[in-house]
Amino acid sequence: MRFLDEDEELNPILSAVNLIDVFLVIIAALLIAIAQNPLNVFSNEKVTVIKNAGEPNMEVIVKDGEEIKQYKSSGEIGSGEGTRAGVAYQMADGSLVYVPEGKETPSKDKAAGGN
Numbered sequence: 001m002r003f004l005d006e007d008e009e010l011n012p013i014l015s016a017v018n019l020i021d022v023f024l025v026i027i028a029a030l031l032i033a034i035a036q037n038p039l040n041v042f043s044n045e046k047v048t049v050i051k052n053a054g055e056p057n058m059e060v061i062v063k064d065g066e067e068i069k070q071y072k073s074s075g076e077i078g079s080g081e082g083t084r085a086g087v088a089y090q091m092a093d094g095s096l097v098y099v100p101e102g103k104e105t106p107s108k109d110k111a112a113g114g115n
Contacts, residue, residue: 039063 034040038047044065051059058073086100 039068 047063049061060071062069086098089097
C-alpha cells in the first residue's frame with residue numbers, strides 16, 4: 001500500500017487544483033468588471049461617454065438602449081451662419097439658466113391691465 005504512505009506535498013494534482021482556484025477568481029473578477037462597464041451591451045441605460053474632452057481628437061460615444069453611436073471631432077473650429085437664440089447665465093450655486101430671445105414676455109404693466 002504505497003499510495004497511503006505518499007506525501008501530499010509531492011502530489012502534482014494538488015498544485016493544479018490551486019491554480020484552477022486562482023483562475024476561477026480571476027474570471028469572476030473580469031465578469032464583474034464587464035458587468036459594471038457603462039457601455040455594457042446587455043443594459044438598456046442611456047449613457048454618454050466623452051473621450052479626450054477639449055482635445056482635437058475628442059470622441060463622443062452615445063449609447064441609447066442597444067444602439068451605440070460614435071461621433072469623432074475633426075479638430076476644426078466650426079463656422080456658419082445663424083442667429084442668436086438666447087443668453088445663458090451662471091448662477092452663484094453653479095447652475096445655468098437659459099433665457100431665450102425673441103419671445104416677448106408680458107411686462108408688469110400689461111399684465112396688470114395698465115398701459
